[in-house]
Amino acid sequence: MLLPRFDYLDPKNLEEALDLLAVHKEDAKVLAGGTDLLVRMKKGLLTPKVLISLKSLNELSYIKEEAGCIKIGARTPLADIIASGPVQDNARALSQACEKVGAITMQHYRGTIGGNILQDNRCHHYNQSDFHRSGHQACHKNGGKTCYARENADRCNSTCQSDGSTALMALGAKLVLLSKGQERTVDLDNFYTADGIMPHDMEPHELLKEIIIPINGARSAYKRLAYRSAIDYPIVCAGVLVRPSDSQKDRIDEARIVVGAMGRAPLFLAQASSSLKGKKLDDTDAFKKAADASMDSAATFAVHNVGSTLEYRCSMISPLVLQGLKEAASEK
Numbered sequence: 001m002l003l004p005r006f007d008y009l010d011p012k013n014l015e016e017a018l019d020l021l022a023v024h025k026e027d028a029k030v031l032a033g034g035t036d037l038l039v040r041m042k043k044g045l046l047t048p049k050v051l052i053s054l055k056s057l058n059e060l061s062y063i064k065e066e067a068g069c070i071k072i073g074a075r076t077p078l079a080d081i082i083a084s085g086p087v088q089d090n091a092r093a094l095s096q097a098c099e100k101v102g103a104i105t106m107q108h109y110r111g112t113i114g115g116n117i118l119q120d121n122r123c124h125h126y127n128q129s130d131f132h133r134s135g136h137q138a139c140h141k142n143g144g145k146t147c148y149a150r151e152n153a154d155r156c157n158s159t160c161q162s163d164g165s166t167a168l169m170a171l172g173a174k175l176v177l178l179s180k181g182q183e184r185t186v187d188l189d190n191f192y193t194a195d196g197i198m199p200h201d202m203e204p205h206e207l208l209k210e211i212i213i214p215i216n217g218a219r220s221a222y223k224r225l226a227y228r229s230a231i232d233y234p235i236v237c238a239g240v241l242v243r244p245s246d247s248q249k250d251r252i253d254e255a256r257i258v259v260g261a262m263g264r265a266p267l268f269l270a271q272a273s274s275s276l277k278g279k280k281l282d283d284t285d286a287f288k289k290a291a292d293a294s295m296d297s298a299a300t301f302a303v304h305n306v307g308s309t310l311e312y313r314c315s316m317i318s319p320l321v322l323q324g325l326k327e328a329a330s331e332k
């Protein structure tokens, strides 16, 4: 499989990159590590005229503690996040999620956190070669009118399989998006559209600059299931956070349960999460009830398009959430 032709642009600073994005808009794609983008281009899923590389933008590669938050530049390699003391201490779910992405070579040399969040949704009917796709009629994502993953679906239900996004949503992260002369900050909770064709609420001329994670004494964990332990995407995953109360250290003040790789976006399970407010940090019965409730809620959104059976993936939600809650609650 060969890459299609494209112009390669190598801006030397952020301003230049934003200028180029403003000029080329939907004709361009941002190239970070390329481990998602170039694979899609080779499969003929995407043919941008221009690639705007982040290679020279060292200013987008950093991890710092500032104003009660961890701030991570979008071009930061996954390996730096895994090795980061502040991330391990305050956002362990993210460190655990990055450790699961692809393989060590990807984490060190190519994969970035920005690319991880913004990787396209996937579907085993669509993420195939041209030859494979030519064997059946086009689906919604390919310009057609049908969906092979969900009968009678009026839209694409491709699945978000980003490990990083599930962990970051559990951590209550925000994204800073830049375009020429403009900056906006969005909650990751609100960053997803309801359509797998354009899963992120982001304009073509926008660039992800930074990820912000609050430091608030919360403990977190990330769990996932994949066919193989490396070079494989999750088929179901869970990010969880529990924040002990300031006044009663053994009680939960806030919990966040997020299930990933089941549908178009990571799912924040508000009811299951709030059921843990006021519960003791060692209340495993309450954890089990919240884990089962997470499974019931997430199963209604689940789509059968990333392998295994839907029944098996759904049945694994509860054990993953439960493991995550126990681990997070016992974190010292």
Ligand SMILES: Cc1cc2nc3c(=O)[nH]c(=O)nc-3n(C[C@H](O)[C@H](O)[C@H](O)COP(=O)(O)OP(=O)(O)OC[C@H]3O[C@@H](n4cnc5c(N)ncnc54)[C@H](O)[C@@H]3O)c2cc1C
Residues within 6 Å of the ligand: 029, 030, 031, 032, 033, 034, 035, 036, 037, 038, 039, 074, 075, 078, 100, 101, 102, 103, 106, 110, 111, 112, 113, 114, 115, 116, 117, 118, 119, 120, 161, 162, 163, 164, 206, 207, 208, 209, 231, 232, 233, 234
């Ligand atoms: C074999 C294999 C296994 C994989 N396994 C996993 C896995 O287990 N879990 C997982 O989560 N991922 C997995 N991936 C996907 C991918 O490797 C990772 O998500 C990686 O972190 C993507 O980062 P990147 O820098 O290479 O992104 P790129 O490929 O460079 O970019 C991905 C997308 O994000 C956009 N983009 C990147 N940075 C920015 C920015 N700052 N602003 C605007 N747009 C931007 C690009 O335009 C592109 O559309 C796998 C990939 C392969 C090939």
Ligand code: SF4
Residues within 6 Å of the ligand: 123, 124, 125, 126, 139, 140, 141, 142, 146, 147, 148, 149, 150, 155, 156, 157, 158, 159, 196, 305
């Ligand atoms: S979910 Fe449906 S529309 Fe989307 S890529 Fe898969 S088959 Fe196509």
